[in-house]
Structures are given as structure tokens and as C-alpha cells.
Amino acid sequence: MSRWLPWAVGLVAAVLALGPALGPGYVLRYDMVFVPDLSLPTVLRGADGFPRAIPSDAVVAALSWVLPGDAVQSAALAAVFVVGAAGAARLMPSPAAAVVAGAAYVWNPFVAERLLLGQWAMLLGYAGLPWVVGAARGPLAGVVRSLIPAAVGGFSSVVLTALTAGPVALWGRGGLRRGGLLAGALVVVSLPWLVPALTAGAAGATTDPAGVEAFAPRADTPLGTAGSLFLLGGVWNAHAVPAGYGDPVAVALRLALCLAAVAGWAWWLYRDRPGFGPGLTAAAVLGFGVALLGATEPGRGVLAWLIGLWPGFGPLRDGQLYVAPLALVQALGLGAAALWLSRPAGGTADGPGDGGAGAAGRGAGEPGSSAEPGPAGPGGRRAHGVGRIAGVAAAAGLAVLPVVALPGLLWGAQGALAPAEYPRDWLAAQAAVAADDRPGAVLVLPWSAYRGIDWSGGPAVVLDPATRLFDRRTVWNDDLVVGTPDGGTVVVRGEDGLAREAAAVLGPDPRTGLPESLDAAGLAALGVRYVAVSAPVDNRFWSDVDGFSVVVEGPEMTLLEVLAGPINTEEADISGLEVTCGLVTVGAIIWSVARSGSSLGFQRTGVERRPGARKEIP
Template identity: 30%
Template sequence: MTRSGRARAWVAGYCAVLALIIVGPLAGSGYLLLRDAVSTPRPYLTDSALGLGAAAPRAVPQDALLATLSPLIDGGLLVKAILITALWAAGYGAAVLARELLAAPTPAQLVAATLALWNPFVAERLLQGHWSLLAGYAALPWTAVAASHIRRSMSGTGTLSPGGYAGTTPLAHHTAVSVEMSGGDVSDAPKAGSSTTDSGGATGSAGATDSGGATDSGGVGRGAGGARAVAGRFRGAGGAWAALVAGFAAAGLTPTGSLLAAVVGLALVGRRGFLPAVGLWIVTCAPWLTATALGSGAEPSDPAGVSAFAARAEPWLGTLGSLAGLGGIWNSEAVPTTRTTPLAFVGTALLLAIVALGVRAVWALGRDGRALLIIAAAAILLPALGATGPGLALGEWLVVHVPGAGLLRDTQKYVALAMPAYALCTAAACATVRTWARRFSTEPEVRGDTGTSAVAALFIALLILPLADLAWGVGGAMRPVHYPGGWEKVAERIDAPGDVAVLPTGMFRVFPYSGTAPVLDPAPRILPNDVLQTGELLVRGHAVTGEGNRARTVEEALIQGAPAGTLADLGVGWILVERTTPGPCGDSEKTLSTTELVYEDHNLALYRIPAPTLRDTATPTQRRISTTAHLLWACTLIGSLTAATLTQRSGTRRGTHKSPSA
């Protein structure tokens, strides 16, 4: 293995270790069941899983993916695998971003990876159960690298790596930063117009352009050398496009993740690639865009959710400070213990100090660095403004009048967009501190990589220690649970059409086996028929109404003790009673007395309602359209990942180029 390969293996291994330290308890048997995270052995491909239920398609195509693969692989293992892969990819992607845009050496890459993995955003979203959102978070640095390379390859301002989509930094903007990061002296940098080597091995002027066709980005003139360089640029652009689509599709596991990746990718891809990138992004959005269009009968989101889900000020920080420190989630219970102590202020101050040390270098990168910094600033300032009176009023207006604006109500999750810029800044900060130390030190200068390693080790410690309870399942809060065997037996008994109503009413449960935190009812992801849910949430003591009108009518009928015939007319064929969780049941015993008991144990009881009037939420045509959209997304994801991987391996075998950090 080459030196470059060993360095990359070390970075990848480091990210894997950090990811496993974070989710360690989940390595045991059992299922993730924590607040919004619900993994089950065998979810089913219901209308709700396709996004065709009464509620907004917030978990599309996530639920359909799990339902499709779970007959082959246990659903709990799938969720764990996706979560661990996402965390690893977030860390390693940040390292790759620092390597490709800054030519950062291995120690600085480790700092960038640490920032991406070990921060309040990751901790709070894990505690909230947003494992699939972290897939979109993980795609951001990869999307940035791919989009940056597309812009440079199409404009002829950068060379191509063997991978075809991880290009080097443009010399005119980045040489000084790259030399400084690798421990050299800026005076040793080649000047514009000096001889360089392009991806085909030809030499030419670094400052030349391809305008008029006289020379290419590597300075190669007309003829065979120029043709080879142009061909290499198109090969690289093809790999970059494949990587960009893969980033969009992977982030598109949820609608929010898709929006996050779109912001980064479209901001960096450049004018020439913008419209094609928009088109490809829309293709990766097919599942949730289709579900939104087909679900025209769904109610708009409750405007009360805007204030309920607004960013929250953490102790000693205020809303702006909390967001700048990558924290501030709306749920005060979904935070690590350290974020409720003065360590929240200390950790945020240290994080922002390290980031500030690298801002100047990242801004000097040119368009890529500046775009990411502007995105980061907007991702912090806009959610902070959204938590003010005028911001809340604007958000409520959007939710009422703009279809799909409910995706914007949890504004804090968009602070994820700050991660790529923060990762670059923390990596660049290593060079800044080394420069200061060399300038003011009277001791003989130590070797470049040794000095960088010492600074990187200090930064890693300063990032990790104030948030030490992110380790081991965020202080043990994330742990696998085991469902009672009755769940499987209930699923087997549901062998006839009809939706399922659930008692007690409400969306959340507190089971003896699930811990003290409320969890989403697992019934919709365990039972083969659609489970009626109102989508109503209780946030900060206020009820946020969901979109499930028929479910709300069914719940009211159950609470009032309506006869089984009334529920049958509403399309209900089954009633599941979850006996070990608190919640309102009202006079539902009157209803249950008019039904047929088909299963019961200590935890669960299942009742059948004969001859329900089927009230399908979707038609066969809508199901076919939605299924086709999901297949398109899956094929796009698999195809783009395969194309990007093959392009990288092909380029590596040719050995045409080594990145500056090699």
C-alpha cells in the first residue's frame, strides 16, 4: 500500500472507531426504539410506507426501503447498519473535503472528521431518534466535493484525481494554503504560469485557460496532448456527476436530507452545471415529490408547529449561540447532560474559537470556500431569526399558504448545513496555529507533520472533552430494546382487510421495555395493515395537530364508546390495545364489548371488527406510480454509487494523478 493509501486507511479507521464509540450499545441484539426512532423486525409495505397515507410523507422513501429489504435482512440490523454507515461517512467525508479543497495532511483531516462526528447536532439528533436525517447530514461533504469538481472540470480550472470526482484545488487560489497545510513554506509554492502536471502527465502553464481552445487547464496545447487532457476532463466530470447524484440520492432517504444536499450541491456546482444538477436532484426526490402530489387530500401542517419546533436557547448561550455551536434542538429532553451545564458554554466557545482560526484560510479558497462559509452563516442566522416573533409569524404564514412548507418547521435541523464549512475551518486552523507557533517560537522548528500532529491532537481533545457524554450511546440513552413476542403473534392474526385503530389514543408510548423517554408507537411499522394515526404531537406543553382527519374521527369514536358498526363504517377492521403504556382510553370498553377478541396476552390484545367498509387512502394507480418513483430512486442510488466507484477504481489503476495530500 502506498503512503497515500495508508494515510487514507488511518483516517477511515479513525472515523470507524469514533462512530462505534458513539453507537456502541447498539452493537448488541435488539432494536432501536427511542423517541422518533422505531426499528422493527419486519415492517410492511403499506400505503403509509409509500407516503400515501393521510399524514405528510416525512419518512419517504425510508419506510419503503426498510419494508422492501426486511424480508431478507432483519429490519433492526438494517437501521443499525444505515446509522453506523452514515456516521462513518460523515466523518470520512469531512476528511476528504479537507483533503481535496485544502490539501490538508492526515492530522488536519482527523480534526475535520472529529468535528463532523463529535458535535451537539449529532448528539441531539441521535437522542431525538433522527437516524435517517443523519444520512443526509453525512452526504453533505461528499456532495460538496463532487459539485466543486464538476464546476472546476467544466470551467477548466482544476486537474483530475484518479477517482475522477475528487479533484485537486485550483492552483491560483489554493497553493499557498496547501503548502502551508503540508508543512512547507509559502515561498516554495509554484507561481502562476510555472510548469505543472495535469491528470494525463503533460506539463504546461498553471495559469493558462482553455478559452479559445489554445490551451487546457493544465496548459496543454493543441494536438494529441490537448485531446488527452480534454478527454480526461470529461471522464472526470462523468465521475463527478455520478458522485453528485449519489450524494443527492443518499441524502434523499428523507425529504429534509434531500433539501440539505440540494443546498450544498447547487451552490457549488457552478453556472454551467446548475440546471443539469437541478434536474438530477429532482429525479432523486421522486418518492416524496410523487407522494406529495398524489396525497392532495392531506391537510396542511398545523401552524402551531412552527413555534413548537423552533430552535431553542441552551443554558448560557442564547438561541444564536446555541445554533452557532451546532445545538439548539427544540426538544429540551433530547440533549446530552453536558449541554445542560456550563460545559455547553465552554464547548461552544472552544468550537467557535477553533473554527474562527481557519475562516480566513477557507475564505481564501475562492468560490468553494466562500460559498460554504455563506451557507454556514445562513444556516445559523436564519433559524435564529425564525425563533423571533416576526420569524415565527412568517413561518406560520408559509405553513398555511405554501404546500410542503411543513418541512421547514423544525428549523434547527438546517444547522447541519454549517458542518462542511466548520470541518474545513477546523482543518485549516491547524496550519494557522502552526504558523503562529513558528513565528513566535525561539526553539528550532520541528518537522511540519510533527507540529501539525500536536496541534491536531489538542484540537481533537478540545472538541471531544466538553461533549464526552456523546460516547456510548449518548450516555447510554441509546440502547437496544427487545419487543415482547406478542407483537409477532398480533401481526400474524391480522389476516383480513381493514385499518387498525390503536388504544390508548395518541402517537407516543412509554413501555416497560423501552425506557423512560416517550417513543413513537411501533404498531405502524410492525403490523401488515395501515394503522390510523392522527399525527398529533405534544410539544412544550402545546398540542400540534397532525394531518390524520379520519384517524382523529376514529379516536373520538373509540373514546366515546361507539359501537363496532360505527368504526366499521370508518374503515376500521381491527383494534389493538397496548396494555402496558399509559394514555387515554375513555369509554372504549363499550366498543370492545361489541367486537371479537382474537388475541391477548399481558402486553397486547387484538380485536376484530367484521365487514369493515374499506376506505383505501390510495388507488391502485397511485400505488403503481408511487412504487415506480421508489424504484427510480433506488436505481438512481445504486447506479450512481456503482458508476462513481468504478470511475475511481479505473482512475486508480491508470495511476494518472496523486492528490496533494498523498
């Protein structure tokens, strides 16, 4: 039963947090865009710019061959909670501590705010962090197997995994060898996006230093930016803060939980000295320092200078992302607090054997147990039992406190994650383009990356789903416009070179995202065969212009075919090197699972004790 308990905790958390999002329909919010029948070849061919979404979109596209797109989305969102909770729980030495750690790891402001930003792929990598931490000091097969969530999560997940598990692997004797194995494994699982980034159009992509200001952490509690980051909040987007999170009572309770977690972590490190403890502590401190860089003017200057020096420093812009190791430390610290609360009356906390980790099967009083039997006689046994029940009850209350401190995550973030169905004219446009075997791209209008859509089930801003709806290259405005606290805006320039050429041909109105008229010849020269206008428009927009025919006309989508020709198409194809790299990654994962004789789901690490670990003696 205890083997499945952490998974059950994650499943309950998933149902409570996602609620209606697990039902039929598509949840569309910011970066979270799932569409029916996502095209795998189109995903793999990608576009100009850094191929961040290749791994996650490729997995979604592959699963969409056998499951409806909305079912794939529900499974992906639920996996964040189930995998994350089980991973944190398996690092704890007792069932009570495991439940508390698992619940705390998936129910906190970091998860809530990133979920409201739609960053499901990054959260899947976050869910895999405790698995990698547990495997980082072991054999290579276990390391590769534990990196499956990061491999699916893609670029941000791999960077976060390196920050979190790197110090764990490097700490102690043999650290260089373990660090080398981890680095090699990270490269292998990154090949599907790393090779296209180095060999294709992304090699010339740039990272706009303006993103440093746009993505800087901000105070979303009365405790200021540093305090908000310590509470695992502080995300750059004010619209991604769950309801009621900044209320004084909720902030006070959350602060108490975080302080108790840090105290519990320190106590557990002193008591059991888990092998991953010092390295994970270093990762949490380092990550918190990176997050704080963007909170000060000098720090933002340093980040902008680094990004200008080399675009590879671009991931440091979103500093709040790097409090993830601290989230794991706090979750395990709360689990340690539960361990302290559930210790036998008059004795010490349960040793690793009581939870099934470490020396499995050792009970109290057996050789090697860390606790002696309770007082002899019926009275002593009764007191021991009452004390244990009280401790378990206290631990159960501790597991519920993260939910009490963050009710804004309940039931689809209180309606913010509501599913919707795609309009019929959208599906008709998708089918019409799919039926045409002639090459050519689809230009998506309005000329804005993010927009509000009134059929999405709520007033949510989302990356235009039309950018992923079609089974061919799409051209869209990948510039990101972010509001600033003073009422201004910061424009983070996109990376797609073809999009910049299209903007010069269109000359769109910044207010509406639509051009005054369409230039069919200019679009044909760019290789555009279709224009998809994913918004209600007046038909005068195209009726006064020659060179187009209407393919689909509806209240939510208009599809125009470019008749001016010839279409200057230069369809990018998947190179043999990219196919080989993808096969290497998949093969390495299959090998790691077969080599260990178990799957990711049934692996258990428990607590690795460092030499000289202190034993409690009553």
C-alpha cells in the same frame, strides 16, 4: 493507509457514541422506530398526509428481507458516523486535517440532539452533505452518486442538501448550469416521495402554523438562543439535550472550539481558496439566518404567515435544522486549524499534495510543491522532524477536543440509547394480523402519537411502534403535542384525514388516550378490521362491548378483531406512476455509480482550487 483513515475515524466515533445501541435489540426513542419485518408494500402505500418517511422506511423494509430489523438499525446508525466523517475528511488536503474535520463533523451538539430525537434518516442526509459539496461543481454522475444518503434520508435531507450545496454549485462561472444539474438531480432522487405527495391524499394535506412556536429554537446554553445555535445546539426539545452539555466548563470549551473553527475556516479560504469555500460560507450564513427566524417574535410571525400562504414552507418551522451547513464549515475550519498546527517548522502549512488531494503525490521540494525543503543538514532535519511531530500531536489533541467538550454523547448518550426486545404479545399480534389476508386497517390505541413504554430499556418517549408493526394501513393519532416553557402545550395538528374521522368516532379521553367504549359499527365503516391496544388495559374496556373478539391478550398488547360488518375497505394501491418514479430513481443511482467507475465509498474530491489561488512561498 491514509485512504482508510477517515473511515476508521468514523467507525471509532460510531462505537464510542452508540455503544450498546449497536448490540442486539431495538433502540426506540422519539422518531426512531424500527420493528421486526417492516412491510415494504405497506410503506409504499403509505397513508394520508405528506409521505416524509417513504424513502427511509422503504430502504429499511427492503434490507429487512435479508437482515434482522435490529441489525438494519445498527447499520443505519453506524452509517451516520462513518459516512459523515469520511465525507468531511475527504474535503481536507492532509491526513491530520482530515481526521480532525471528520471527528468534528460527527461529534457535535447538532448530531447529538438530533440523534436523541431519533431522527436517524435526517442525520443520514446530514452525513451526505460533504459528499454533495465536493461533487456539486463536477459532472452529473458524481452529483447523483453523492445524493444517495439524501435520497434515503427523504424530505428533510433533500431540503437540507439543497440549502447546503445550492450556493456551492451556483457560485462562480457556469453556476447556472451547475445549479440546474443539482436541482435536476435532487428532483430525480426525490421522486419516490415527491410524486405521492403531489398525486395522492397528501396533495390536500395542510401544515399547521402552530408548529412555528412548537419547533422554535431554544437556548440550551447560558449563551442564549443565538449563542446556542452558533454552538450547533438550540434544538426545540429540552429532552434531546445530551447530559452535561449546558455546564459552564463544557460551554466555554465548545465556544473556544467554534471560534477556532471559524478562524481556521477564514485562514483556509484566504490561503487555499477551495472552490466550494465561498458557496459553503454563503450556505452557512443563510442557514444560520433561517434558524434565527424562529428565535424572535417577528420572525415567528413571518414563518406562520408563509406557512399559512403555502404549506410548502412548513420545513422552515424547525429552524435549528438549518445550522447543518455551519456544522460543516466549523468541522472544516477545525481541520484547517490542524493544518496550520501541523505545518513544517519554519515553513508553511502543507499544500494539498501532502494529503493525497489536489496534486497527489507531490512531496516537499518537488516541482509544484507548496513548501520548500526544510533546512539542510542533520540539525535542520531534526528540528523539522520534531516540529512536525509536535504539530501532529497538537492536531491529534484537536481531534479529541470535540469529545471532551461533549461527553454526553458517549456510549449510547450515557444510556439514553439502550436497546430492548419487543414483548412476545406484540410479536403474536403482528403474526396474527399478517396471517389474515382479508383487507382492513389496524386502529392503534392509546390515541396518542408518542408515549412512554416501560419495556423499551429506559424511560424514553417514542412514536408508538405499533404504528409500524403491522403489514397494513394503520390509523393513529398523528397530532403532536409539544410543551411550552410556560408550562402550557401547543398542539400541532396532524395530516391524516382518516385519523381525524377516527377521533370523532372514538371520542378518546385526553388523559389516557382511550375511549370510554368502542363503536364496532363506526370503526367498520372507517375500514378498521383490528384494534391494537399497545398498553396494559382492564379487560372491561372491551368485554362490555359487542362486535369485537379477542385475538391476542397480553400484558403489553391486546389485539381485537372488529366483527361488525361489512368492513368498508378501500385499500390504496401503488400506482404505476409511483413504481415508474421509484425505478427512475434507482436507475439513476446505478447509472451514476457505473458512469463514474467507482462507488460513493471510494470517491475522493479533495480541494478544488479556484483560478488565482494564492501559493505560500517561504
